[in-house]
Amino acid sequence: xxxxxxxxxxxxxxxxxQPQIVFDxxxxxxxxxxxxxxxxxxxxxxxxVTLIGPSGxxxxxxxxxxMTLEKVTEGHIHVAGEPFSHMRRGGHLVPASESYLRxxxxxxxxxxxxxxxxxxxxxxxNVIEAPVHVLGLSKDxxxxxxxxxxxxxxxxxxxxxxxxxxxxxxxxxxxxxxxxAMRPDxxxxxxxxxxxxxxxxxxxxxxxxxxxxTTDITMLCxxxxxxxARDVSHRVLMFDKxxxxxxxxxxxxxxxxxxxxxxxxxxxxxxxGF
Amino acid sequence: MIWDFEFTVEAMPDLLSGLWVTVQVTILGYLIxxxxxxxxxxxxRVRVVGPxxxxxxxFIRTTPLVVQLVFVFLLTPSVISGMxxxxxxxxxxxxxxxxxxYRSGIEGVAKGQWEAARALSLPASRTWGAIVLPQAIxxxxxxxxxxxxxxxxxxxxxxxxxxxxxxxxARRIGSASFQVxxxxxxxxxxxxxxxxxxxxxxxxxxxxxxxx
Amino acid sequence: MQFLxxxxxxxxxxxxxxxxxxxxxxxxxxxLAMAFGIxxxxxxxxxxxxxxxxxxxxRGVAALVLMFWMAFALPLITGFQxxxxxxAILAVGLNxxxxxxxxxRAAINAVxxxxxxxxxxxxxxxxxxxxxxxxxxxxxQMLPTFGNLIIELMKATAVAYLIGVVDLTAVAQQMRQxxxxxxVAFFGALLFYFLIAQVLIFGMRLLERRANRKLGRTPxxxxxxxxxxxxPAVSGSGGAGI
Numbered sequence: 155x156x157x158x159x160x161x162x163x164x165x166x167x168x169x170x171x172q173p174q175i176v177f178d179x180x181x182x183x184x185x186x187x188x189x190x191x192x193x194x195x196x197x198x199x200x201x202x203v204t205l206i207g208p209s210g211x212x213x214x215x216x217x218x219x220x221m222t223l224e225k226v227t228e229g230h231i232h233v234a235g236e237p238f239s240h241m242r243r244g245g246h247l248v249p250a251s252e253s254y255l256r257x258x259x260x261x262x263x264x265x266x267x268x269x270x271x272x273x274x275x276x277x278x279x280n281v282i283e284a285p286v287h288v289l290g291l292s293k294d295x296x297x298x299x300x301x302x303x304x305x306x307x308x309x310x311x312x313x314x315x316x317x318x319x320x321x322x323x324x325x326x327x328x329x330x331x332x333x334x335a336m337r338p339d340x341x342x343x344x345x346x347x348x349x350x351x352x353x354x355x356x357x358x359x360x361x362x363x364x365x366x367x368t369t370d371i372t373m374l375c376x377x378x379x380x381x382x383a384r385d386v387s388h389r390v391l392m393f394d395k396x397x398x399x400x401x402x403x404x405x406x407x408x409x410x411x412x413x414x415x416x417x418x419x420x421x422x423x424x425x426x427g428f
Numbered sequence: 429m430i431w432d433f434e435f436t437v438e439a440m441p442d443l444l445s446g447l448w449v450t451v452q453v454t455i456l457g458y459l460i461x462x463x464x465x466x467x468x469x470x471x472x473r474v475r476v477v478g479p480x481x482x483x484x485x486x487f488i489r490t491t492p493l494v495v496q497l498v499f500v501f502l503l504t505p506s507v508i509s510g511m512x513x514x515x516x517x518x519x520x521x522x523x524x525x526x527x528x529x530y531r532s533g534i535e536g537v538a539k540g541q542w543e544a545a546r547a548l549s550l551p552a553s554r555t556w557g558a559i560v561l562p563q564a565i566x567x568x569x570x571x572x573x574x575x576x577x578x579x580x581x582x583x584x585x586x587x588x589x590x591x592x593x594x595x596x597x598a599r600r601i602g603s604a605s606f607q608v609x610x611x612x613x614x615x616x617x618x619x620x621x622x623x624x625x626x627x628x629x630x631x632x633x634x635x636x637x638x639x640x
Numbered sequence: 641m642q643f644l645x646x647x648x649x650x651x652x653x654x655x656x657x658x659x660x661x662x663x664x665x666x667x668x669x670x671x672l673a674m675a676f677g678i679x680x681x682x683x684x685x686x687x688x689x690x691x692x693x694x695x696x697x698x699r700g701v702a703a704l705v706l707m708f709w710m711a712f713a714l715p716l717i718t719g720f721q722x723x724x725x726x727x728a729i730l731a732v733g734l735n736x737x738x739x740x741x742x743x744x745r746a747a748i749n750a751v752x753x754x755x756x757x758x759x760x761x762x763x764x765x766x767x768x769x770x771x772x773x774x775x776x777x778x779x780x781q782m783l784p785t786f787g788n789l790i791i792e793l794m795k796a797t798a799v800a801y802l803i804g805v806v807d808l809t810a811v812a813q814q815m816r817q818x819x820x821x822x823x824v825a826f827f828g829a830l831l832f833y834f835l836i837a838q839v840l841i842f843g844m845r846l847l848e849r850r851a852n853r854k855l856g857r858t859p860x861x862x863x864x865x866x867x868x869x870x871x872p873a874v875s876g877s878g879g880a881g882i
Contacts, residue, residue, distance in 0.1 A: 223757050260763050270758035273855045274776035283772055284762035318856035336762060490791055490837035491830045492798030495809050499826040502816070581702040585799060595705055602712070609713040616701045616709060623700035 172235050174199040174340065174372050175220065180229035180239075182215055182396075189215045191396035192229070199339075200370040204383040204404070207393030208419055213376040217342040220374070221264045222255045233258065234339070260288075263338030267345040269325040271317040271332070277304070278313045281332045289336065296335070303331035307361045323354030327361055334365065341365075343375040355379070362386070378423055384408055392416045435607045439598075439614065446597030447618055453515050453593065454580045460519025461575065465526025466565075469534060470556065472527065489524035494585045496521060501589040514586040522579055529571045533564035570634035577626050581619070594618060647815060647828075654811030655832045661728050661797035661807060662836070666790050668733025669740050676737070677744025678770065691741060698738035703796045707731035711803040728800035736793040743785045747778035780851040787844035791837050798833070808832050 173196035182190040189212045197203050205213040218224045219231060219239070230247060231239040240247040241254045250258070271280050281303065282296035291299070304310050307327035309320075317325055326346055333341060343362065347355045359382045366373065366386040377383055383390060383404060390407040392400040392415070400413040411417050468485060472478045488496070501513045537560050545555040584595035592600075594615055602611035672694075680691035698706070710727040714720075722730070751774050759769040801810035812829035816822050 221757075221761055223760055256763060256765065259760075262761075264761040266754065266758065266761075268754055270754045272755065272758070272773050272777075274773070284764060287768050287772065288763045288765075316856040333761070487830075487834055490795070490841075491833040492795040492809065494798045494802075495812065495826060495829055495833065498809075498813075499822070499830070502822045502826070581700075584702045584704040587704070588799070588802060595702075595708065599708070609716050612705070612709045612713040615705050619702060619705060620697065620700040624696055627696070627700070 173197060174201075174234055175374075176232040177216070178230045178232065180219070180231060181227045182212070182219065182224065183227045189396055190219075193397060195391065195398060195401075197372060197374065200372055201389065202366055202373040202375065202387045204375045204377060204387040204390045205393060206377070206380075206383065206390060206407075206419070206423075207399070208422075211393040212396045213393050214344055217264065217344050217374060217376060220262060220340070220342055222259050225249070234261065260336075261339040262342065263333035263336050263340070264342040264344065265326070265329050265333050265346050267348050269317075269322070269329045269349070271325050271329055273317055275317075276313075277309070277315050277317065277320070277328050280317065280328060281335050284332070285335050299335055300331070303334050304328070306334075306364070307331045308357070321354060322350045323357050326350065326354075326358050330358070330361055330365070338371060340372045340374070343373065343377070345376050345378070347377065347379055380408060380420070380423060392419065394419075432607055432610055435605065435610050436614065439601050439605075439607070439611060442597050442601055443594060443611075443614055443618060446592060446594035447622075449511070449591065450580070450583045450593045451622075453511065453518065453583050453586060453591070454576070456515045457518035457522065457579055458576050460516065461522035461526045461579065462572065464520060464523035466530050466561075468523060468527035469530035472531065473534075485524040485527060488521055493518070493521050493582060494588050497585055498588050510586070510589045510591045514583075514589060514591050518579060518582065518586075522575055525575055525578075526572060529568045529575070530564065532571075533568035534560060536567055537563050566637065569637050570630060573630040573633055577623055577630065580626070581623060650811050650815070651808070651828060651832055654806065654808040654829070655836065657725070657805065657807040658794070658797055658809075658833070659836065661725065661732065661800060661805070662790070662794040662840075664725075664729040665732035665736065665793050665797060668729060669735075669737040669789070669793060670786075672733065672737030673740025673744050676741035677748065680741060680745040681748045691745070695738045695741050698734045699742075701735070703732050703735040704799045704802070706735055707799060707803055724800070724803055724805045727803060728797060728805050732793050732796045735796065736789055739789055739792075740786065743782050743789070744778070747781040748774055750781055751777050777855065780848070780855055780857075783844065783848045783851055787841065787848070790840050790844065794833070794836060794840060 175197040177193050177195050180190055180193045181188065189210075193212075193216075205216060207213055215224060219226060220233075226239045229239075230237060236258070237247055237250070238258055239250060241250045271277075272283075275283065278297070278300055281300040282291075282293070285291040285296040285299060286293060301310065301313065304313050307330055309324060309327055309331070312320060312324065312328075317328070320328065326349075330346075346362070347358055350358065359379060362382070363386055365371065373386070375383070375387065387404055389401060390404050391398050392407060392411075392413065394415045399415045400407065400411065407416065408420065411420060468481055471481050497514060497517050500517050501510060504513055541559055541563065542555070545559050550559070583593050586593045587596045587599065590596070598611040598615045602608040605611075676691045676694045679687040680695070682688060707728055710722055710731055711724065714722060714727075755773055755777065756769065759773050764772065797807065798809045800807050801813065808829045812825045815825035815828070819825065
């Protein structure tokens with residue numbers, strides 16, 4: 155993680171001049187239910203984008219499409235200038251094969267709402283397993299990386315503990331370390347504090363703030379933590395019914411929303427004490 | 429090696445009569461297993477007698493059925509047919525399994541049901557007969573069904589005590605005609621012809637009762 | 641009692657053969673169960689069909705019928721006579737392996753979907769996912785039913801005397817013919833079977849506890865030697881049926 159010299163929430167300047175993530179007329183349906191409806195948007199390298207909106211508005215689906223946990227129904231996704239949901243074959247775009255996906259999703263990491271640590275492994279194993287087996291790091295390198303990252307998330311002393319011995323907040327911090335150990339260019343955060351007891355939320359958000367300040371990882375974040383969204387994100391996308399209802403810098407979205415849908419959503423979130 | 433179809437046709441009546449014996453043994457043995465297993469499951473909750481019965485059933489459950497068959501057959505007076513011995517031993521052996529199934533069903537009945545029965549001052553017979561067992565048994569019907577198939581597949585063991593079931597018939601025909609391959613292969617197919625459809629049936633039962 | 645003690649060496653020989661059949665059969669059944677169980681979880685019709693055919697055929701035919709077929713029909717087809725003990729191991733292994741394959745398939749499918757999604761997020765390959773995450777977690781769930789199956793397999797080996805294997809049951813038969821003491825001869829054999837079963841049950845309990853500890857769970861029924869010696873419950877649908 156090379157340190158960035160723009161720790162504040164200024165819009166980053168993409169080095170290559172092309173967006174890192176592009177959604178091009180993306181449709182996602184589950185049976186009769188349309189979750190994403192001809193969605194267009196793009197994300198610049200190093201940009202931190204927060205997705206907000208009522209549940210069922212398709213925010214999480216966007217992350218799951220990028221993690222290849224779902225397949226697009228129509229449209230295309232491009233990552234780093236290359237097709238992602240599809241691949242080129244004979245001048246055409248065809249749905250990506252598993253091996254193509256495996257190659258392309260290497261640059262993407264994800265942290266889940268329910269942490270999803272592997273219960274059959276210690277904390278250390280959880281963090282080093284993929285770097286060793288997927289990236290081909292030596293055990294020593296992977297261990298060193300794991301120790302650094304666990305120190306970063308404040309759990310250096312829990313390295314040989316078992317996931318079940320940790321609190322939810324600690325588990326989630328391990329999950330963040332596990333995702334970072336793969337040195338992703340893009341980090342997807344799917345309601346990472348929603349499953350936590352209120353008193354544990356701050357610890358996890360502090361870690362993520364630190365990651366945002368010290369790295370230039372592109373972040374896509376689905377959250378109900380509006381304070382956190384305002385602090386770290388460059389841009390906020392308000393989703394409703396599978397489309398972007400409104401977008402803009404966090405100050406504008408939170409202080410001066412233009413759309414009624416945004417206003418009523420923000421009011422309901424604040425009323426519920428998020 | 430060429431399959432002998434003429435032999436297949438000739439052997440069929442004898443094999444089918446063997447299959448009929450097999451089916452009879454299975455059904456009668458199953459009735460014993462169903463009723464005795466239930467009795468054991470209830471008795472197991474009684475003090476002193478319960479653990480004793482459980483120990484005996486554990487012994488029966490962890491030792492081979494074929495040894496039990498031969499053992500009991502040798503000890504019974506010859507007026508009692510091998511088939512009767514087979515039915516009883518098979519039934520008792522499997523009651524060790526069905527008892528466990530009933531037990532899990534009985535333990536699955538909510539504690540509140542017992543308490544409600546007590547609150548109504550129902551006698552023990554009504555508590556068991558009208559409240560606990562109907563709920564317990566309903567839940568374990570698919571599991572009990574599996575043991576019907578299991579028992580069917582264990583009937584060839586009756587060959588060891590000379591009962592003219594399917595495999596015994598095949599052995600007799602095979603050694604008389606030297607068409608051993610056809611005889612034993614046909615037995616295999618006849619077993620599949622019964623056990624695959626019944627497995628499908630049980631799966632349906634399972635789905636139906638799982639929905640409740 | 642005197643009778644049994646005098647003939648102990650014979651029983652021990654028979655018991656040793658029974659143990660060989662049990663261990664050989666279990667090893668074969670385990671390999672088959674893993675292979676066909678994993679095939680049954682693959683999201684493609686061909687491996688699934690192969691697994692289904694294996695399971696339905698070898699579960700549907702009784703171990704004794706398989707054994708007779710191996711011992712008496714196979715030599716006529718292939719011209720190659722299997723050694724009796726090998727035919728017995730093959731028959732019980734194929735039969736119990738079919739039950740085991742269903743156990744493996746169910747246990748793999750019971751691993752939470754979220755765990756699989758986490759392996760996608762870490763970009764593990766299909767094989768790495770299976771080896772590092774799915775199988776270690778499914779293992780703990782397979783073991784209790786495997787414990788029941790190994791007892792069933794041990795019991796199923798007793799029919800091997802019908803194809804000429806000199807196992808515990810055959811020893812009991814010989815003993816009865818030599819002495820006329822039916823009760824002692826057979827009860828002795830049953831006792832040996834019971835002891836072997838108890839050792840197997842104890843061993844499987846140890847494995848189960850280890851597996852649960854690895855997943856950070858306290859074994860059901862608590863810890864300590866007392867819990868270990870307590871008899872495991874027979875699961876309703878998984879156990880018997882060989």
